[in-house]
Amino acid sequence: MKIDLTGKTALVTGSTAGIGHAIAEGLAAAGAKVVINGRKEATVEAAVARLKSKYPDARVVGAAADVSTAAGCAKLVKAVNQVDILVNNAGIFEPKDFFEIPDEDWTRFFEINVMSGVRLSRSLMPAMLKRNWGRIIFISSESAVYIPKEMIQYGFTKTGQLAISRGLAELTTGTGVTVNSVLPGPTRSDGVEGFLQSMAAQNKVTADEMAANFVKEHRPSSLLQRFATVEEIANMVVYVASPQSSATNGAALHAEGGIIRSIA
Structure with missing residues (x-):
């Protein structure tokens, strides 16, 4: 199977480093035009330069915007106009005793981990439906199912992503658009x-x-x-973003190394 994303434009949020950057690299290597996103211009420019250095022929651009806010998401949507592939990867985590997590932390985690994907999907998905092709991928976590007692605020947001992803998939019935979640484990x-x-x-x-x-x-x-390595997670995401994954929709795809004891 050869994945060819030539002619497709992909936006990966939180892609200046880590899993997001590995996903951006994988998509660029497959031929997609990739939009690198991060909060700061300097880190975005550096990430773009790294990818262009590794893949001189790749089409890579940057769009600095803070997706933890409605204004930041609107800025990013305006910058990219429309995309074929949206990877909602931006997120934060922090080990903290439940009894010491203030309301402000719950709100901050919700805005970054959940609402960024909600806002971007709401803005970019209609054009995908109109064109009858698109991929929306939420980078969730095994913590969505195996809620860590040391990061309950994180697990709650990752569970929320699964619900949103499945709900959005229901809106794609009979179209060439798919919405899925990928659940990495410790990476x-x-x-x-x-x-x-x-x-x-x-x-x-x-x-x-x-x-x-x-x-x-x-x-x-x-x-x-x-x-896991970031590349192992990116490999799953690149497949889900491809035309070859057309029969995979509304799924929560495990890339967590078998932590979750489930046959489904």
Whole structure:
């Protein structure tokens, strides 16, 4: 199977680093024009430059906008006009005791992790339906199902993404548009790597040892028994964004290494 996204335009939110950047790279390598998004002009420009350096023939542009706000989403929509593939990847996480999470944190997580995807899908999906082709992909998490007690505010937003994704898929009946979610498990993205390095220093072990210990202690049901790479998650997303995935719609696709004990 050869995935060819030539002629398609993809917007990946939160794509200056981590899983988002790996997704952007995978889409660009498959021939899509890719819009890199982040909050700051400097980081967006740097991410665009990295991709262009690696893929000189790739069509990569940047659009700086803070998708945690309605104004930021409107700015981004205006900049991209229309897209064929929307990857709602922007998100935050933070381990915190439930009893110490203030209202402001719940609102902040909801605005970034949930409402960014709601606003962008609401703006960009109608044109996809009119053209009878499009892909909307929410980057959720195994935490949507396996709610982590140390990040309940995060798990709640990831569960919300699954509900929204499935609901939007119902609006695509009989069309060439699909809406799906991808559920990564623990992944060694830039943000997670910093967390692992910090915890490793505190515990006087290496980051690799810290990662292995985390899986063993906090995700013991993992069949993978390790953190995934950002490229492994991106591979799933590139397939879901492709014409070859046309029969996959309304799905919650697991890329979490078997943590969730389910046959469906």
